Amino acid sequence: MSIISPSMQRTRARRVREMLFRSAAMASLVFVVGPAMWLVIEVVVRAVPHWHWNVLTTVSQGTSGGLENAILGTLVIMFGVLIIAGTIGILAGIHFAELARPRRSGKASGAVLRTATEVLSGFPSIVLGYVGYIALCVGLHWGFSLLPALLILSLMVVPYIAKATESAIRQVPTNYREGAEALGMSPGYMLRRIVLKSALPGIVTGVLIALSIAGGETAPLLYTAGITNNLPSASLIHQPIGYLTYYVWTDYNQPTNEAHYVSYDAALILLVMVLVLLVTSRIIVARTQRHAEGNR
Amino acid sequence: MDEITSSEAAARLIDNELSRLDPDANRPTNVISTEGLNLSFGGKSILTGVNMEFTRGTITALIGPTGSGKSTFLRTINRMNDKVPSFKHEGDVKLDGESIWGSNQDLLTLRRRVGMLFQRPNPFPMSIRDNVVAGVRAHRIAKGKQLDVVAETRLREVGLWDAVKDRLGDSPFRLSGGQQQLLCLARALAVGPEVLLLDEPTSALDPLSTESVELLMRAMTPALTIIVVTHNLGQARRVSDKTMFFYEGRLVEHGDTAQIFERPREASTDRYVNGLMG
Numbered sequence: 001m002s003i004i005s006p007s008m009q010r011t012r013a014r015r016v017r018e019m020l021f022r023s024a025a026m027a028s029l030v031f032v033v034g035p036a037m038w039l040v041i042e043v044v045v046r047a048v049p050h051w052h053w054n055v056l057t058t059v060s061q062g063t064s065g066g067l068e069n070a071i072l073g074t075l076v077i078m079f080g081v082l083i084i085a086g087t088i089g090i091l092a093g094i095h096f097a098e099l100a101r102p103r104r105s106g107k108a109s110g111a112v113l114r115t116a117t118e119v120l121s122g123f124p125s126i127v128l129g130y131v132g133y134i135a136l137c138v139g140l141h142w143g144f145s146l147l148p149a150l151l152i153l154s155l156m157v158v159p160y161i162a163k164a165t166e167s168a169i170r171q172v173p174t175n176y177r178e179g180a181e182a183l184g185m186s187p188g189y190m191l192r193r194i195v196l197k198s199a200l201p202g203i204v205t206g207v208l209i210a211l212s213i214a215g216g217e218t219a220p221l222l223y224t225a226g227i228t229n230n231l232p233s234a235s236l237i238h239q240p241i242g243y244l245t246y247y248v249w250t251d252y253n254q255p256t257n258e259a260h261y262v263s264y265d266a267a268l269i270l271l272v273m274v275l276v277l278l279v280t281s282r283i284i285v286a287r288t289q290r291h292a293e294g295n296r
Numbered sequence: 297m298d299e300i301t302s303s304e305a306a307a308r309l310i311d312n313e314l315s316r317l318d319p320d321a322n323r324p325t326n327v328i329s330t331e332g333l334n335l336s337f338g339g340k341s342i343l344t345g346v347n348m349e350f351t352r353g354t355i356t357a358l359i360g361p362t363g364s365g366k367s368t369f370l371r372t373i374n375r376m377n378d379k380v381p382s383f384k385h386e387g388d389v390k391l392d393g394e395s396i397w398g399s400n401q402d403l404l405t406l407r408r409r410v411g412m413l414f415q416r417p418n419p420f421p422m423s424i425r426d427n428v429v430a431g432v433r434a435h436r437i438a439k440g441k442q443l444d445v446v447a448e449t450r451l452r453e454v455g456l457w458d459a460v461k462d463r464l465g466d467s468p469f470r471l472s473g474g475q476q477q478l479l480c481l482a483r484a485l486a487v488g489p490e491v492l493l494l495d496e497p498t499s500a501l502d503p504l505s506t507e508s509v510e511l512l513m514r515a516m517t518p519a520l521t522i523i524v525v526t527h528n529l530g531q532a533r534r535v536s537d538k539t540m541f542f543y544e545g546r547l548v549e550h551g552d553t554a555q556i557f558e559r560p561r562e563a564s565t566d567r568y569v570n571g572l573m574g
Contacts, residue, residue, distance in 0.1 A: 175418035179480070182374060182414075183431035183487060184407035193434070198421050291467040292421045 093165020129220030144226025164206020353518025360542030411489035417476035474505025
């Protein structure tokens, strides 16, 4: 004889559903975290046993030697992208969020601009690289050099920064704005002192993604930056520049063990760079958000 | 008898002397007045035909059911509605005899002179001290060390100083709701407003915090003119000098608070203040 009442049956069904959801969530987590861990472990395991510190202090000799030229080159490229794409992307995001609101201007220039940036972010990077090669390196006679590389990479990552900035600004609570307006703060002052400060974590995340992409891209750089074993020079054009991803890719395709070690080293250094970026950005966010509403 | 006469004479003398010192003495008695004010959003009328004067240094309570237009009226006075695209107004609101929409009226200065406190405490995401002086900084009223003085003065004024003096650098969100609202009040007072608009300032607070806000309201007048929207009829009765009753987009009745509550002229006022209509 059954003693399970209808209400108990419902409870059991709910439990089963809940368990299914939990396992699905766990599976997704493993699906995301697993490959990332695998990647990190493989790189570390392959690079560390053959690690020599002079990789950091000597330049490359093609399939052997160090990576100093590539490390400095990647740092220069990331810094350049931070300046160019960071400025343009954040300003564009502020524009989308504050000035181009559809409800304010009716038709909104914002819609066109926003669509344009979304199209831009969907472009294959190698196509952008080729455009940069034809238009800048050949068309403007800049040759393989830093400036076309920076412009093309910035073009690629501006949408990420703009989007992140826009959504971060939109999430700033209305009551902060109302409070600021009621005190007679000007819109610009409110934006600088209240809105941007509160939106900073989101903006930093966008910039972080942009910099990681800039550091990790290969295809557009092959077309624009060229490659060189020399250290980066002060010239923006006419001088090719080295970068880590080139060595990760090229030396892995070489037959010698020595070349493979260079490839693993380059990958490890890139990983460490991204890690340092992550930690730095978390520190910046923690320092500036210590008075935020969530941090009681 | 003589004694009373002489003390009355002395009181008159003191009054005269005080009014001579009073910076407001030569200003219009009515700090704010509205003339034939009609308010609407997107063609939908919210409030029609409001003619009202707010005497300097008094507390006026705005009461009425939800949707009666009292909050819209309040937010019109410091032009918070102006940014709503579909908002339209006819008639005029005057501050010290000058239209708040006049061409020589600077919006930021207007909002410095007419402060506002909201229903939910809304401290900024910055330290407690920086919150108090946020407006002072924006208007460049004081700087550097003076800001510390401003912060202390205003925090003392709202009775928060002892509770926060050792943690001025802390996040304001660690304070209780009532303390946060007092902090917002200190922030509003710091820019030296002449009028303070309170939009249900205690509806999110516990009874003790409510009491301290009400005591402060009494203490701030007559230096300040206060207009307060409240759903708490007891509060309107306790703190206000005048009461305005809004119903269905009209100012039905206004007058001395005692009269509105004890001898209302209109039937709807009577029903509302006696709890027969919510």
